[in-house]
Structure formats: C-alpha cells, structure tokens
Amino acid sequence: MTAPAFLAGGGALGALMRAQDWSATALGPSESWPQSLRSAVRIMLSTGHPMAIYWGPSLISLYNDAFRDLIGSERHPRSLGRPAREVWTEVWDIIGPQIGQVMSGSGSVWQENALVPMRRDGRLADSYWTYGYDPIDDPEAPGGIGGVLVICAETTATVLAERRRQGEAERQRRIFDQAPGFICIMTGPDHVYEYVNNAHREIFNSGGWIGKPARQAGADIGTPQLFELLDNVYATGERYVARSAAIRFRRTPGEPEREVILDVLYAPITDDGGRVTGIFSEGFDVTGLRENERRLQELNETLERRVQEALAGRKLLADVVESTELFIQVADPGFNWLAINRASAREFKRIFGIAPKVGDNMLEALRALPEHREAVRAVWSRALTGDTFTAIGRFGHPAYDQRDYEMRFSPLRDREGKVVGAYQFVTDVTDRLRDQARLAEAEEHLRQAQKIEAIGQLTGGVAHDFNNLLQVISGGISLLELGIEEERRQRVLEGMRQAADRGASLTRQLLSFSRRQALRSESVDLRRQIEGMRELLERTLRGGGRIRLHFAADLWSAMVDPVELELAVLNLCANARDAMPAGGTIIISGDNEAGLDRDGLRGDFVRLAVTDTGAGMSEEVQARAFEPFFTTKGVGEGSGLGLPQVYGFARQSGGSVAIESIPGRGTTVTLLLPRAQTAPAASPRHLLDFRRTAQARVGEMLLVEDDDEVAALVAEMARGLGYGVTRAASGEAALGALANGRRIDVVFSDVMMPGGMNGIELARELRRRRPDLPVLLTSGYAAGVQGQADADGIEILQKPYRMKDFAKALERLLSGEGGSAAT
Numbered sequence: 001m002t003a004p005a006f007l008a009g010g011g012a013l014g015a016l017m018r019a020q021d022w023s024a025t026a027l028g029p030s031e032s033w034p035q036s037l038r039s040a041v042r043i044m045l046s047t048g049h050p051m052a053i054y055w056g057p058s059l060i061s062l063y064n065d066a067f068r069d070l071i072g073s074e075r076h077p078r079s080l081g082r083p084a085r086e087v088w089t090e091v092w093d094i095i096g097p098q099i100g101q102v103m104s105g106s107g108s109v110w111q112e113n114a115l116v117p118m119r120r121d122g123r124l125a126d127s128y129w130t131y132g133y134d135p136i137d138d139p140e141a142p143g144g145i146g147g148v149l150v151i152c153a154e155t156t157a158t159v160l161a162e163r164r165r166q167g168e169a170e171r172q173r174r175i176f177d178q179a180p181g182f183i184c185i186m187t188g189p190d191h192v193y194e195y196v197n198n199a200h201r202e203i204f205n206s207g208g209w210i211g212k213p214a215r216q217a218g219a220d221i222g223t224p225q226l227f228e229l230l231d232n233v234y235a236t237g238e239r240y241v242a243r244s245a246a247i248r249f250r251r252t253p254g255e256p257e258r259e260v261i262l263d264v265l266y267a268p269i270t271d272d273g274g275r276v277t278g279i280f281s282e283g284f285d286v287t288g289l290r291e292n293e294r295r296l297q298e299l300n301e302t303l304e305r306r307v308q309e310a311l312a313g314r315k316l317l318a319d320v321v322e323s324t325e326l327f328i329q330v331a332d333p334g335f336n337w338l339a340i341n342r343a344s345a346r347e348f349k350r351i352f353g354i355a356p357k358v359g360d361n362m363l364e365a366l367r368a369l370p371e372h373r374e375a376v377r378a379v380w381s382r383a384l385t386g387d388t389f390t391a392i393g394r395f396g397h398p399a400y401d402q403r404d405y406e407m408r409f410s411p412l413r414d415r416e417g418k419v420v421g422a423y424q425f426v427t428d429v430t431d432r433l434r435d436q437a438r439l440a441e442a443e444e445h446l447r448q449a450q451k452i453e454a455i456g457q458l459t460g461g462v463a464h465d466f467n468n469l470l471q472v473i474s475g476g477i478s479l480l481e482l483g484i485e486e487e488r489r490q491r492v493l494e495g496m497r498q499a500a501d502r503g504a505s506l507t508r509q510l511l512s513f514s515r516r517q518a519l520r521s522e523s524v525d526l527r528r529q530i531e532g533m534r535e536l537l538e539r540t541l542r543g544g545g546r547i548r549l550h551f552a553a554d555l556w557s558a559m560v561d562p563v564e565l566e567l568a569v570l571n572l573c574a575n576a577r578d579a580m581p582a583g584g585t586i587i588i589s590g591d592n593e594a595g596l597d598r599d600g601l602r603g604d605f606v607r608l609a610v611t612d613t614g615a616g617m618s619e620e621v622q623a624r625a626f627e628p629f630f631t632t633k634g635v636g637e638g639s640g641l642g643l644p645q646v647y648g649f650a651r652q653s654g655g656s657v658a659i660e661s662i663p664g665r666g667t668t669v670t671l672l673l674p675r676a677q678t679a680p681a682a683s684p685r686h687l688l689d690f691r692r693t694a695q696a697r698v699g700e701m702l703l704v705e706d707d708d709e710v711a712a713l714v715a716e717m718a719r720g721l722g723y724g725v726t727r728a729a730s731g732e733a734a735l736g737a738l739a740n741g742r743r744i745d746v747v748f749s750d751v752m753m754p755g756g757m758n759g760i761e762l763a764r765e766l767r768r769r770r771p772d773l774p775v776l777l778t779s780g781y782a783a784g785v786q787g788q789a790d791a792d793g794i795e796i797l798q799k800p801y802r803m804k805d806f807a808k809a810l811e812r813l814l815s816g817e818g819g820s821a822a823t
Contacts, residue, residue, distance in 0.1 A: 004031050006038040010045030011065040016077060017045075025081045026058045036138040036146055044149075053136070054099060055147035059084040063150075070154055072120060090124060090550060091116050102133045102148045109133040113155050117550070123591045124550045128159040182285070185269070186214060187278035191230045193217055194278070203260065203285055205252060230279060233266045237276045240266040244290055261287040296388065296410060303423065304412055327405075327426035330412065333384050335363050335377070338421055347428075351396035351403060369397060383409035383422035392429065404430045467780020468710050470800030472499035475713040478803020482720050495713050519561040519652050523676035526558055526565075526590050526608060527551040533566055537573050537586075545580055547573075550589040557676040558606040564649045571642035572610040572669050579614025579667065587611040593672060601656060604675035611668040617661040625659055646671070698722035700742070704734045704749035704762065714748070717803050721810065731757030735765065744773065746810065751779035751796065760788045774813045 007018045007030060023029045033041075037055055044051045044064050052063035061079050068076045079087040088095060094116060098109045110132045118127050131152035138146025173195070176183045182200035186193055191214035196206045209217035215227055226247075233240050241264075248259045264283030268276045327344035331337055337358050340348075349355045352372075354365050362380070366373040372395055379391055388410045396402035406429045412421035476496040480489065530549065537547050558565075569588070576586045593605045617625065624630045626647040646669065650657040654674045661667040701723040705711040715725040726742065728734040730753055738744060747766060751759035763775045777789065780799035789796050797809045 004033075004038070006042040007045070013063065013065045013068060013080075014045045016080060017041075017062070020081060022081070025060060026056055027060050027081070034138050034140060034146060036136055040136050040147070040149055050152050052150040052152075053147055054084045054150065055136075056141075059099065059103075059148070061087050067150075067152070070152070074120065074122075090119050093548075098133055099148050102135050103143075103145055105135070105143050105145055108135065113159050117587075119552075122552060122554075124552075124589050127154060127156045129153070130155050180284070182281075182283055184281045185278060186230070186281070187269075189231075189234055190214070191227075191234070191279060229266065233268055233279055234276055237268045237270065237274075239268070244286065259287075260285050261290045293388070300410055300413065304414065304420075327428075328423065329426075330421060330423040331362065331380060331384075332421045333419070334361070335380060336361050339423075344426065347426075351401045353397060353400050372397075379407065379409060380422060380424075383411055383424070384419060386411045386419050392433075403428055404433050467799035468707050469499040471778075471780065472496060472709050472713045474800035474802050475717045475806070478806070479713070479716050479720055481803070484716075484720065488716060492713065492716055495709050498709055519564055519649075521559050521561050521653060523557045523678045523680040524560050524562050524565060525680040526606060526673075527555055528680070529562060529565065530569060530588060530590075533569065537569070545577065545583045546585055548585060548587045550587060552591040554592065555590050556592050556604065556606050557678075557680045558608075558673040559676040560653050560673050561649070564645075564653075568646045568649045568671070569610070571646055575642055576610060576612035576614060576667070579612055579616070584613040584666075592675075596672070599656060601672060605655060605672040606675055607670060607672055609668055609670045611666060613666045616663040616665055616667055617659070618663055622659050622661055626657075643669075697724055699745035700724045700726065702734060702737060702744045702747045703727045704729075704731065704747065704753070704759070706730060706750065706753050710750075714806075717806055718748070720803065721807055729753075730755045731759070731762040731765075734762060735769075738766075738770070746814065747773060747775045748810075749775065749777055751777050751785055758785070760785050760792065760794065763794050764792065776809055776813050 007014060010017070017030075022033075027033060027037075037053070040053050041062060044053060044062065047064065048066055050064070050066040050070050052061060052067045054061060061082055061084050063071075063080070071079065075087060084099065085092055085096065094114075098111075101107065102109060112130045113128050114131070116127055116129050117124055119125075120127075129152055131150065134149045134151075135145045136147045136149050137144060140146075176195070176197045179197060179199060182203055183195075183197040184193060184200050184206070185195040193206070193209040193212055193214065196204075196209060201207045206217070214230055229240060232238075243263050245262050245264060246259055247262055248257050262283050263286050264281065267280045267282075269278040269280050271277050324341070325343055326341075327347050328339075328341045329337065329344050330339040337356060337360055339358060340356055345356055352366070352369070356362070356365060362376060363373055366376060375393060375395070379393070382389065390406065390408045392404065392406050394402055394404050406427045408425045410423055411419045412423055414420050473496050476492045476499075479492050484492070527549075534547060534549070573586055573588075576584075580586075587610070589609050589611070591607050593607050596603060596605050625643050627644070647657050650671045650673070655672040657669065657671045659667065659669050698721070701718050703711060703715055703718065703725050705714060705727065706729050711727050711729075715727060718725050723746075726737055726744070728737050731749070732755060734747065734749065747762075749759045749762055753759065757765075759777045759779070763777060766773055766775055775794065776797060777794055778797040778799055778801070779785065786796065795809065795813065797805065801809075
C-alpha cells in the first residue's frame, strides 16, 4: 500500500514512519490520521529544525531527523510511536505538567535555557534546553486539542560557556580589586563609571561613582582638561599615557584640596567591530615615589659631581663614599669599576676571595664563578639602562662565605641626562632575613599550640557529652533495680535507648573520620537501601525541600557497610538541608563506573552523588570540608564530624569522595564505592529509628539540668529516693524558681550549663541568699572546675553515677558530712 502523501520525504525519519505499521499503535493506520495531525507531520518532516509531536491521550511520540540527533541512540528508534511518558521517564516530573498544561487548553509553554537532567550514555547529566510546547488543534479531539507540537534546541554548551565567562569575569574583577594600582572602567560617550577597584576607591573616595557620568562623579576633581582627554580617547580610539600628571581634587565636599602625582593610562575599549564603547584606565599614585626620586636625583647629581671631580683629579675614592659603612660601588657601561669604597672592597674579597680595584672589569673578575657572573651582569645591566630599583640576592663563593644583600641601584647621569654609569648602595641583610625566618617559625609553633589547645577544649566537650549519655544509662539501671511500675519503667528504658543510640552515633562519627571503625561490608542494593530511607530523609528536610532519586536501571550492587552508608547519606542530606534555608531540591543519583583507573582506584565502582541547590562552598571551605571538627555552622548547630564520617566511610570501603561546588549555585558530593561481586540480601538492613511512681516523700529537690534526657532520668531517680522534683534548665531559672517562695530542701545542679552562670557560680549565689540550703553539683568533666569547688567546699558528683551513688551523696550532704571531693 502506498504511504500517504504527507509522509513523503522527511529523510530517514520519513522513511522509517512510512515503513512502520501504525495500525498496531494508538494512532491507527496513517491513512486514517486526522487532517490536523497530517499537517503537523508534514511541517515537522519538511524542516531541518528539531521538532516533535506528542499526539492523542497517550501522547504518542513522532519526531524528525534533527530531533533524533538530539535524543541519541539511547532513545531512537524505540521512541517512535511510544507514549512520551515512557520515552522521558527521568524528566517527566518536569515536562509532564507542562505538556498537560498545553493539552488542557491553558496555553503554550516556552522555556529558555531550562535545566533538564537527561540520561545519556548510561549516566544522568545536566543539560539545558530552549523549547516551546504549542497546541495542535483538532475539532474532533476532547477540548479541541489533539496534541502538542514541540520545537526545541539544546543550549547546554551556550549556558556553560556563559557560566565560564561570568566566572572568568568575576576572577578578573577579583584580580583588579587586589591590584596595587588604581583601575576603573567607563562606558559610553558620557564615560559612565562601570567599575572602580579598591585602590581607586581609596585614592579618590569613588565608591559612590558607579553608574554616574565622569563629569558628575568627578565634579570635585579640579582638572577640566581630564574630561576633554576622556572625550578625545573615546572619539579617536587612541591610547593616552601620562607620567607624573598632577591632579588636584577633594575627596569629600568641603575638605581642602589635595594634589597627587599620577602615572596613568587611558585606553579605548572596543567591540568586535572595532567601535569604541568605553575607556579602561589604570595608574599609580606616585606622589611619594616622585618626591623620593627628586631627592635621589639630587643625590645622584651630587655623587656624579663628586665622582667627576675625583676622576678629574685622579682621586680614586670620593670622601662621600669612604665615609659610610655601606658597600658602595660605581661602574661604567662596560662593567668596569669607576669607584669602590673600602667597606665594599673588603666584603668582595671576603666572600669571593678576589680583591677588586678601580679600573678592573667585574665580569672578568668573576669569570671563574659563572653563576655569580651572570647574576651580577643582570642587575648591573638593568641599572645601566637607566632603571632605579632595589633587589635582594645571595652572593659569595661556598669556599669563603655566602651572605644575603639588599642592593639599591641607580643610574649615573651627566649634566645632559645621559647615562654614563651606575652605582649601588648595598646592605648585608643576612641576620635580618634569618630573624624573619625565626619569627615565621615561632608563629607556626604558636599556631600549632593553638590547634592543640582547641583540640583539648573539644576533648572536654566530647567527654561532657559522653558522660551525660552514660548518666542516663547508669541512672536508668539504678531505677530499674528498684522494680518501678511499668509506665515509668518504659520511660526509663526509652531514655536509655536514646542515650545508647546517641552515643553510638557520635562514636561512629569519631571513629569513621579516624578510619578506626571496623566496617561490616556486604553486598548492598543502593537503590533499594536509599528508597527505604526516603521517609527518614524527608523528615530530615523538615518540609523545607524535596528529595529526588535517580538511579540507573542496571545499577550494580556496592560492597559497603549498610549502616555506615545510611549514616553517610543522612549526614550529606542534613548538610544539604542546612545549605538551603529557603528550601530546594536534593537529588540522590547512582550510576556505574566501569574500568576505573585513576587516583589510586582500579576496577568497577558505583558512583553515588548527592546534589543540592543551596548556597555552595567557597574554595577555602572546600579545602577544609573533610577536616575533623571543622564547621561553618554556629555553636551547637554542628559537630564538624559529618563530612569526616563520609570521608572515612568512603576510604575504609575502598573508594573515594569528592566535592564540586559553586558559591550560590549548589554542591555535589560524589562517592565512588566498590562494586559487589555477590547478590545483595533479600531485604535491606536499615538504621534503627531514633525514638523517645515512688516511695514516701522525704523532701523537695530543685534539679538544675539543661539536657532533657539527663533531666528526665535524674528526676526519676530522685522520685525513687522520695523527692518531689522541680526542674530548671539554667542557673538564672533556678534563682527564679527559688524566688517564688516554694519549698526547696536541696538543690542538685549540673556544672556546665548554657547562659552566663555555671554550677559553681550558682552555688555561690545560693549560699549568699540561703546559707542553710544544701547544694550538690554534678559534672561529666569536672577537671576544669575542681579547684574552684575545692576552694568553696562544694561536693561534685562525677557523671556517670548510679542511683546508690546519688543516694549516698545526698545523704552525706543532708547529714552535714558532704565535702568537696569529686565522687
């Protein structure tokens, strides 16, 4: 049967569509297609621009040769005649609602440079597209719309190039801001200031000039010729260079005028066609330098005159040269000594073993030392060409002595300004440089000492946290030994479980980054393991974002510890959440990496990546991200162990981890995990979820404890000893509770608490207010305050403690036997 005319032509896709049996699809035989579909297909096949059609309720896919080249062999030819949802599974959550909008009659869709992650060559990768979805009218279809016409173009290369350009521009701007000279950029015939660097703002107070024309912004600059100069550079396209230009101006209105001497360049900025679009200006404030040059010139003239007098009178050494301890030499353009003072001659012989004389050639004198000969030639040549400069270098024969010297060179000129030689003033700076090196070494030792001190402080904090956890467990055991009722027993058990889980989590983090945690690796299906965590991960986001999972259909199993894997994913998602305070998207993806051979890794690996759309990291933060205890979060908001745990887990598993981040655009953390050679277990092993009355009354206790779990267990222990318990979370709150007039027979307080008052200070204040009120303190890290407690006669009960220890301490205190010993 002859194919319908509307399928004629169309290249390879036209031939494929003519050969296809459409009667087996939802479209039916091509000769029965509606006219609107025929017209759209004819247009699509006749154009060289990428186009596609999604037709009917099933959104059957039709496309031309140009569109086929974009989607690649992974989708062609299997996509032809299939529903769009099956073709674009990984991006359907993006394009599906847009296509639905068109099909519902709500209007067309147009997207420019939109991010559409697509799977290519077996991997999910970001790509950028400009595309439009437009309705294809069909009076016989529901709602009058039969399908969607797609016109698209991939813009990935353009978008990435623009990002690189912007990054390069930002890098250039940073370089400009660090430049020692002043820089500004002006655009347009009115010379509107587009950019000024830090040096420009410092000299001219030009921070408010951006966006203003030069005549308005620089109104206080008292040189109208400057604006005429700018007009001339813009009109002619010629550069203008000025040396020692005097500029008078006021930094702020009303202040006296000041004059600066500038070396300045004005250069035209042109577009690709050579048209001038702006002016680039660069220069230096040389006011001080010119004054120094003036003084130096006076010295040059004086020295030149005295040297000429010495030569005329056959006087070998001028008095001005011989009267100083500086090493002074004068040479002619042929490197012959015209003069050399005694100090310099002695030093030359001491370090080279050669006694120089006026008239000798310094290059010939150093012929046996070619390295020093070329160094001497280089510095003297620069001065003999008219340059004035200062340099530091090491000279001397190893057999004699080697020293470091600061050399100040100047050209020697006659009265007409012609260079007739050069001279140098030299100072031995060996000791000064050695002292500077020692100072730098001392500073490094100080930094190391500060690091050790910080680690010591951190160790105390960790000890405090662990002893709090141990207190919950120890106290709970004591309560259980009493045989308390079932309801209280369950609360105590739950608190003990919480403490054990918290301690285990902190231990895993500590040991993971130190790579001392023993892993129990097994074959793990990453897709199934992480999908099983989805509810937990979404709770981690606290409603501030969403989780998207993208795993390759043929994803290999990985050989890892499933518990450590889940802890690593939780840590990464928690970091991603904190980087997106306004919400965002976390993408967890997995794909295969076959035959890897780089960075010490060889073989097959599974790539697991966690990507966020958050604030990103600077280069400095990325460089320290895996350091133990390093964190950019506030006090109490992060331990600095999350990323080190991820690093330790990846390395112990036989893989690696890397960070890619752009400030303001998000972060991707990628783990390479070794491929498992065996099938995973039937069901994954997941982390445990973290879950959350007494004898006769003997007195009332005020419990001062900031940790909720510890407070709950201690309260239960106190009730078990017959006390009624009132709890305060800080020292200030405890004083407030006592001010209410309620009966309190004993105060039991932690030493380390938030706020401005610790337990020692609270005990002192209570003694001042109520000298007869017994106070017992407790701490998981008492070493820092034991001396104060001993001095005040206050007993400290050391955490963790059992119920019998608690009871004995209270008994000693209330009987008057309590002392200051830490129990």
